[in-house]
Amino acid sequence: NAGVTQTPKFQVLKTGQSMTLQCAQDMNHEYMSWYRQDPGMGLRLIHYSVGAGITDQGEVPNGYNVSRSTTEDFPLRLLSAAPSQTSVYFCASSSPSIQTSGAYNEQFFGPGTRLTVL
């Protein structure tokens, strides 16, 4: 299993540009989440999903959109990038069901995307 994969690893945008951060998992996990990591602030939840077609906002959702059309994929969209969105972004997945994942409720993280907005 590849686990949780994220693309790209690095990205530089200009203010006002749009882009999509990709996230995929091959563990058949129901739950997926997006976090951003800023210096001195730990990781903060942006959006999360409990299954295909269902998404909800986390602590810091402004400026970001998500959708979940399949169990495997959970892309994060920046519609109009701002310098305040410069950060490292992590995608994560987990399952509440021990039948789906032997690691009951353990959250698996992708390798992260470092985004710089100029």
Place this chain on the structure above:
Amino acid sequence: AQTVTQSQPEMSVQEAETVTLSCTYDTSESNYYLFWYKQPPSRQMILVIRQEAYKQQNATENRFSVNFQKAAKSFSLKISDSQLGDTAMYFCAFMKLYTGNQFYFGTGTSLTVIP
């Protein structure tokens, strides 16, 4: 809302010694998990240890153990026989169950193991 506090931004320890990282949290939930994650310079988040709130017994994983005090809402990590590879940022995290397994992280403790 849940908050997680790590009051030690930086710590250091001599190789082979023991170090304890502190974490406190605030929640009104009764059913939750607590985690310690390690983040080396590679940026990858690596699970160190986890504790289910309903379990009274403290979790242990080889050289890593926790002191979970539910009433005090305290969850400290003890690293025994520290190794150079333990040098990393350590994050304490609270997970609210079932509603998407939402995580709330502390601000991290940067641990340096000195040879």
